[in-house]
Amino acid sequence: MTPLSWSRASIRRFLLVLLLPGLGAVFAGELWLAWRTASEAADAAYDRSLLGAVKSIDSSISTASGGLGVELPYRMLEFFELTAQGQVFYRVATEDGLVEIGSANLPAPPRPLLTGQPQFHEGAYVGQAVRVGSYARELDPPLAGPAGPQRVVIQVAETLEARTGFRRSLVLQSLARDVLLMVAASALLALAIAWAMRPLDRLRQEVDARDPQDLTPVDDTGAPAEVRPLVQAINHHIARNREQAEARRRFIDDASHQLRTPLTTLATQVAYAQREADPSAQRGVLDKIRTQLDETIRQTNQMLALARADSAPPQRQPFDAVALSEALVRQWWASAREQGVDLGLDAPDGPVPLQGEPDLLREALANLLHNAIRHGGAGGHVTLTVRADASGAVRLSVVDTGPGLPPEELARAGERFFRGGGGALPGSGLGLAIVRTVAQRHGGQMQVAPGSEGRGLAVTLTLPAPPTSEAVSG
Known part of the structure; x- marks a missing residue:
């Protein structure tokens, strides 16, 4: 099977295909060991006889007469031949072979x-396979004639019919036992795999039975440890879908809330x-x-920017915060001059690296500058400040000298559609909401406080340092 077909095969089939050959190999090894054990058992039993x-x-050997005499135990040999279920041969001889x-x-x-010390071995005699037991001892007294110690060699051989039959019987018994064990093991393996797959089947049934609008997390209480990471990944995916669905719902609510009044006003004016x-x-x-259309277009663009900041997939890249601010x-210089506002930049001479989404950050700062210039009034001052601390975190601040916000309203700054009670100019109340969402999307936060010497408003975005010291681009 190809890797693709393996990946598409069921886990049950995959496990069975892997484990059954292993069981077969174990079975073959067990059969070989059974043959070895049966052979050793047969040899041990028959060699003892x-x-x-x-x-x-x-x-029965005697040398009292000066020669080699043997009084054979015929009854014992007949019994041994009957037990061996074959032919029995014997040989008694001196070691030099002169007497045999x-x-x-x-x-x-x-x-x-x-x-x-006896010695047993197999060989062939008169065309038959035999098992031979050989034994040597010294003759006492030795035979007459040759000087020095003499040894006599006794050999008894039997054909292998009984030994082979006994061995075959043991192997067949072992084979029958191993076959039963193999069948039982395979059945238990199949049952164990089926039982182990039940949590996956329950998970599949639970997900299949869900309503399309049901985005609650899947319960992993009864899931095994191996399945729990899968359930957690599914829940993470559900959470992301829920966030996207919530962002779409908020956008629809925002659009219906914000566009209904301007469009009604436009229709009345037309x-x-x-x-x-x-x-x-x-x-x-x-x-x-025309003024109402411009404001409606701006509100629509703000809502689109907020929706993108809420739900668009991150597309982070390195960039220079100073170049973006410049x-x-x-x-905004021309717009500030038309309003009679002094717009300035306070930033380091060198680059300040950031990693994130420069388009969204540009939209957030543009909202801050628009609000500051619009509410600052003629003769006011607006400053965009860029600072980097020792840890690499970057602070982007827009400070104005306008009317600011009362202390009781500072805590609500950044809520959607919230506008200060002293605001006489039209607006959507989405500018600071966009800024806060963009800051959170970058892993940072937004702070709103009074400006220098308690005048105006200072809105600061604190963004974390980039993970690596990559080259920045404006």
């Missing part, structure tokens, strides 16, 4: 025999202009319509 036959023959009794040419042991016959009076009405002061 083989050694008994060797010892029985050894006890029994079946000649039985397979010799692969290693030299140690006195008193109807009045249509009825007015005097050209000079009609021109005066048209001037009022461009804004140049943009």
Whole structure:
């Protein structure tokens, strides 16, 4: 299967495909171990009988006459042959092979025999596979003739029918046991996987059964530890969708709240202009319509900016706060001069790096400058200040010498549609709301306080330092 098809396969099938071959390999290993164990058990049991036959023959060997004599235990050999369910061969000989009794040419042991220590091995005799037990001991007294110690070698061999049948019986029993274990393990594995998948099935059913408008978090109380991060990620996604839905709802509410009155006023003024016959009076009405249209366009732009600050996905980039402030002061210079307001900039000589959304920050500062110039009055002063502290945080302040706000209204500055009680000029009450939302979107905050010496108003945006010292662009 390709990686893509693996990713699309069910978890159940994926686990079974991975685990069943492993179980098969374990089963094969268990079968091989069963064969080894059965072989060792059969050899141990039958070699013990083989050694008994060797010892029985050894006890019948005599050298009292000066030669090698053996009185074979025929009854024991017949019983041993019956137990072996095959043929039995024996050989008694001196180590030099000069004296030999029994079946000649039985397979010799692969290693030299140690006195008193039996050795068992397999070989072939007269075309049959046999198992041979060999044993050597010193003759006492030795045979007449050769000087020095002499050893006698006793060998008993049996064919492998009984041994092989016993081994096969043990292996078949082990195979039957392992097959049952394999089937039971596979069934338990399938049941365990199905049981482990139940939380995912419940989660799927719960999400499928939800109303499209239901944006409450999914309950992860009964979810296993492995599934809980998935539920938390789903809840995080739901929370973001809820925020976007709330932002859309607020925008619709704001638009309906703010545009209904201006549009009604415009309709009334147009109807009045249509009825007015005097050209000079009609021109005066048209001037009022133009003023109302400009204010309505500004309110609409403010609402769009607020909606974008609420819900648009972040698009952060590095920029220079000083360059942005200089461009804004140049943009509003002409408007400030028309109003008779002295507009100035107080900023460091070098760049002040920030990371964020310069377009939104420009919109926020433009609202502050517009409000300060508009309410400052002729002869007033408006200053845009840029400062960076030791930690790298940046403070952007717009300070004016206008009427300001009463202390009881400072706490409400930044609420949507809130306008100070002393405001005689028309407005939407969205300017400071935009500034506060932009500051929060950048991880900062907005502070509103009286200006220098208690005159006017000072609105400050405190924004966190950029995460890295990247190059800035204006």
